Amino acid sequence: MSHHLANVYRRRARHLRQLAWQMNDSPALRLHIHAGVDTWHGPRPLASTSDLRRAQDEIHREIDDLHVRATRFDREADRLDAVAYAASAAHLNAG
């Protein structure tokens, strides 16, 4: 038997992975390809592109973090299921 909270955790894990996938798929993460020196150069383009790269790095970190959280949720779901299973088995034995 599955603990009801385990289902919640698994659903959240799926959602976080989906969000991570959507973020990774965003054109924003490939925008720097179009913002190189063959497009423009000068102090302002350089600053804009640097800011963009920093923001992209941050997004990449958050994507990784979403995966970590999703994994954690899955583990928590497994743990809850294990507890529920053990409790159920104990109940049956006692019966």
Place this chain on the structure above:
Amino acid sequence: MIVGYDPERVEALASMSREALWSLSTLTSTDPAAVPALQSVRRMHRTIETGVLAAADDIIRSDPLTGSFGGRAATAADTRRRRDTHGSPTPSTSFRDLVREFMLHRLVGGLTLLSDDELFLLTRSELTAAAEAGRLLDIDDPDRLMRSTALGIELSRRAAENPGFASRLVARSLDDPLLALVIAESDMSPEIKVAVFAATVSAEPGRPQADHVRGRAVQRFLDQILDDPALALVAIGRPDLIADILDWGALDSTWVDLGVDNAVDLVDVAFSAASTYDLGSRDEPGASEVTARSLATLVDLMNSAHGDRGLPAELSAAYTAGLLPLLPRFVNAFDGDEVFRLRRDDMSPVGVELGATSESMFDLLGGLARHRDSRAMLIGSVAALGPGIGTRYTAEQFAGFAAALGVSVANEQREEAIHAGRQQDRWVTGLTLLEAGIESSGVIARGTGAPVSIGFDIARWSVGHLVPTSDLDLDDAPRAIEMLLVVALTARIVSEIGGDSGGNDDGDQIDDEHVGRVEAQLARIDELLASPGVDAADIAGEIDLLRDLVDLAIESADLDATTRRRVAQVWSALDDDAFSAPPFRSETDPDLER
């Protein structure tokens, strides 16, 4: 400054940027675990919008071949001309823009034919239609965004031409959240935007549909204010707005984080902007007024019901952080004068009046110091003010400032204790003594009267050694307050007796015996405090004796290293063991008897 670019590629970059913004705006989640990720998405959105896209658009606008469309983006015709000259742009990236520009042009053209009242009906009817369909308005719907952009262009034009129309916009936005959102998404002037923002956050919560749109409007305004220092300055100049942001945050628990977090950022940005403006343009008329206005806003806030309730810790820390760069200028602004005048960095008597009293300014600082982080910042900054003695302010000014700050913080603590129903605790007793000490040193100062050489080195020493910030337990608020008072007292003593002469000619010195007497007196008071049925008058008598002893100690002229250490010891003896339960009830403060 752009020094070189490929027009074709810049156009493609602008188009890709818009596509990226669109994709980012579709990323949503209600899972709390996704909050950091979505915050980074919002930051990315801002970075693209105000960085890459803004720069690319500027190039496109200034390019004589791309031309401009109403000061915004290239028109279809302009873009066609660019194609003819430079070859075909990437169709997949420019076609959407072309259609968008065309539609926008058509929409704006249609809106110009409508009367003011008909324009106002548009937003109302859109919201009503969504409500009647039993759904929340899809704020991120591209068609709605298109309509909003077009309406924003027309509203901006009419508001710029007619101040009366601008006033109507503000008034209408109070109960039309979609109109507020359109204004938030437009290029309207900072003054109108802030006025509509203020109206939006002051509106009472209504139906879910309206609250949903209002929430997004507020978010949009806040995002822009955080990005635009000019807008932030207009916002910070409205104390009612700051107060409303806090209130607004309290309306609905789901908005609390949003409201407070953004208010913190708002304050941070506003003060940064004010400081930059103020410090960067010393000779520019009105520069100090910007800072003064920000300060006046805070003073009003702290003296409002919000201040009485206590600010959220994060907001208090943000205010404090904003104030710290100004702290050196507070020292000579406070001269015992009732009116608070913010001066330049020198000792000029000329200053900008805030319309606030010195007392209210110290109430502000004391109120901020209720929170641990704010307290830490304030005390650490006071300790760092030492080097300014003699160059930016006199030791006496410094002493006065530190003492007033200490007493102000103490008063706040006392008020808090009263409100918390704790009556009087040992800290209040301790502070009563410390205030007595300060007062007595003031008497000495007035009695001496003669010009004295200021012992800068000793004053600095007192700051650096009596308040070693690394050793301060800032969770222990009263201890921190005491430290402030000790600094003040020591600096005042030093300023009166001079630091290098070895003091007065009487040869009275703080010796071991004297320190022993002071400590014995402290123990005596402690004993009385611990006795059941203690008579307050008896304790007051003992405190008088203690004060005499302290007077004698601080009259001592020879502040060599040993003596200084002993002064510190005497004062630190006030901390841990001298005052303990049962509470000492003062006869002079009826509030404490409640």
